[in-house]
Amino acid sequence: MKRCYPWIICVVAMIMLSISNGMTMTGITAFDSSLLEEFGWSRGALKFRDMFNLLLAALLSPFIGALIDRVGVRALVLFGSVLLAILYVAYSQISSIAHVYWIHVGFAAVVVSSGLSVAVIMVSQWFNTQRGTALGIALVGSSLGGMLIPKLITALLPAHGWRESFIWMALLPVALFVLSLVLVRTPQRMGLQPWGHDHPRTAKQQAASQWPDLSYRQALCTPTFWALAVVAITTFWAIMSLSSHLILHMRDLQFSAERAADGMFLLFGLGMVGKFLFGFLADICSPKRVFVCNVALMALGSLILASQRAELLWTGLVVMGLGWGGLYAVLQLQIVDAFGLGSAGKILGTISLMDATSAGLGIWLSAVMFDHFGNYGVAFAVMAAMVCTGLLASLFVRDERRLAWEAGGREGRAPAATS
Template sequence: MTQRSETPSRYRWVIVAAAAGMLAIAMGQLVNGLSAFFAPLEQEFGWGRGEIAFVNTAGLIGIALGGIVMGFVADRLNVRHVILVGAGATALGMIAASRASELWQLYAIFFVAGALGGGALFAPLFAVVGGWFRTGAGLAIGIASAGQAIGQGGIPFANAILIEALGWRGALLALGLFSLVVLVPLALLIRRPEPAPAATGQTAAEAAPPVPLPRLVVLMGAAVLCCCSLMSVPLMHLVPLIQGCGIPAPQAGSVVFVMMITAIFGRVAFGRLADMIGAVPAYLAASAWQTALVFLFTRIDDLSLFYIFAPIYGFGYAGVMTGVLTTVRSLTPADRRASATGIILAFGWAGHGLGGYLGGLFFDLTGTYDLTFAVAVGAGVVNLLLVTSLFLMVTRRRRPGLPPTAVPYPAE
């Protein structure tokens, strides 16, 4: 009995693969999958691009709010049931959107799909993945997070092909049916890990949280708000910045695609780094990387230089989300992890919306992207200060003699 409970189960890699696949399909649709639908919706209904863009914003608001609620639910009920709800809501949302004829209908559909779909998948899935790994959780979370990066690059590309073949309604319907067929079976693979052996007195002492959970949520929430405000600026505004240099839209879009491909490897690499040096230092390193480099986008005006620089930036920026997830995993108890992740990541989704909006506002006011990217650097500096303070808290309260990579909750 002891041997079985202490030996890592091979099923944990099934969990990682299922989570990566679900995040690729669901988050690829809900985070930026709408980008391919701007032109056809504009042509058919005459809606402005700002009005269409708010469909995506409604989905992100849904993910933020739904993640809080569904995180609490996942901590208390069967997590597979929660994830099944997320799978079904994501798929049915796309099917319902294919029948929409009014703008408010798309707002409502994407908000519900975000709340019950993305909100029920994102935080619970990462909490489950982290719980299956008593060691090496950083690499596992990095791989699952890379699935999301694949989806954010692949789903918009697939949508463009589907729209050309089937029209925008047919594309949404096909996407919804595909999601239903794939997400539901993957959700059925998800289950909680077997409980770990009872902790000894020494282990229980080591498991005492270095930062009280309410303080951690506030500190991490503020840090994530800032780092996601920064990262949303190049994600939303790099293409128009490149176009402002006289470079056509297809080439400008290809720069972002190359950056996102590199981000896949960055998410995995920083997950492995978290296993080696600790979650908080890895988060700090990724945050410093994107803060130091992001403004340099405004100093480039040559396409070949964009192709060189964007992957360099993308590799490090991608580690930020992995750093956030591994840090939450390492500093929260298993029975509160999904709810804590949901609350903290709600600040992240808010940061994405805030940074993208302010970036456009500052450009409208100044006619250049210099202020936009400078404010992004300022948000990154604040994030660095907050993460550094968190690192100092963890360092001061760690028991003497623990190795640098030790985490407060080594077993689930």
């Protein structure tokens, strides 16, 4: 049991992300048609909730590193799961758009306390080696949420209606609370060593162990930080806009509710495959090459979807899903590898501030574009342009820890690790 505990933590992180992401951002879109029919809101008004949610989460994200250091990941996950259950019960009682916006204020707290940054730190604490594979497994959770939550909601709606379905869905975060209470621990708390602490190191790993962690201030002064930020900003705009509007887009194309849920299942199912596949490849080949390949796949997929041809929709979803899944995992790995774990919480939080802001704006503005033009043609063209910009930025990513070490060597000294 103790020997396998790091991998158990990966599974817990995966379940956490599937519930928190799926129920606050991607899967919840399965309720959109019911809400629009019930209240008659415009898509721009409804999707403003997602921008509201993500912008608030973005504002909170830079503080998550300090919060993790103060209270630990376990307390944050427990808080987020209880809050999510309460908010879903509250969603079942809404009667105005203002109620929706207030609930999504709470969703922002859920995204921060039980989301990406917490999952990355939780898993990274348990792994010295095979971190790419471990993060790939954990981050599969965001895809599982996008795959399964819409299917579950679609199955509940005919028999229970949207109000009662919200109450049934609240049972999922309750289960997450129990699971986290029992299993989430740090290696130090259990008296264990991270995975790979006793594995013989390769020459590359031995060299990397001497490279200093960059401080938050140092990271901000590197081109790699800003290149990664641009990639995150552009790709999050695209994938969040696509996933948030996909069910409505497919319904506009006369697909049934079940087929629209299948579209989400395919997009996030291939994302799940991409996370594991490319996380594994990043451990055995150049992480940067894998990273650039992922952004290139997303660019190709977004261009196919921008053609607005119904017969190419499924192909575009396959390519986009694979590219996004891999990028989602390898982007986090690139951040940790480039700058180290010393200030990883702050760095991840700052990039999360940028990408969540972009994602929120993308979701809302795509809805506004639909309301103005009557279709998603312009919105999808903007998505494609954003990802192509991210592809160019991905070429400027460097290994900043190695470069800092080499610079110190040229000055006749070994740089000290910084926090």
